[in-house]
Amino acid sequence: MLEPGSPAPQLVLEDTTGQTVRLADYRGKHAVLLYFMRATSCPVCRRHVQDLAENADALAARNVRVLVAVPDDRATAAAWRAKHRIPFPVLTGRDGTPHELVGLSRTVFGALQRSGSVLVDSHGVVRHAHGAALPTAGYDKEGITAAIEQLAATPLP
Structure with missing residues (x-):
């Protein structure tokens, strides 16, 4: 897993x-929050994305862009997004x-995708990194x- 700093x-x-x-396309423009779902079928992960969506305006006001990463194929991801x-x-x-x-490999003998x-x-520096085997x-x-x-609060370099 990535480390802050x-x-x-x-x-x-x-x-x-x-x-x-x-990710480099955002450098110099915006901070980026990447949320990694276990799968588009994970109800807990979907609630987390819903929370991010409900707070999208506040995040944008802080110059943070949200990207949601899924382990599913593109067609599944597109259908879920729509x-x-x-x-x-x-x-x-x-x-x-x-x-x-980013180091969120599968656990429990490769059966459980981490989120x-x-x-x-x-500036391209990791400020927060968190992963877990349980979606909650x-x-x-x-x-x-x-x-x-x-x-x-962080001054520019």
Whole structure:
């Protein structure tokens, strides 16, 4: 798993339309909160995304863009995004899952996909990283909020 204070990885993912999305594209413009769902079928993860959607305006006001990463294929991700009217880009991996790229590998003999979140500031530095095997623990809202609050207090380099 990534560590706060470390440089963000060079993530290259795809959105539900097949467009390339690079984490580096946000550098110098916005902080990015990546929420990694266990699967689009996970009801707990869907509630977490709903919470992010309900707070989208507040996050945008803090210059934070939300990206939702799923281990599902692009067609499944696109159908889920449309059905639930997800206001954020939903991303899939080009090779493997987005989760593997940040250290959220499967646990319990490869049967259980971990979920979590990563907040990267506009300078490309990880400010928050959290992962969990149980979906109820994968969304660290308090930790995310504290890290976003800290963004405003961090002077420019």
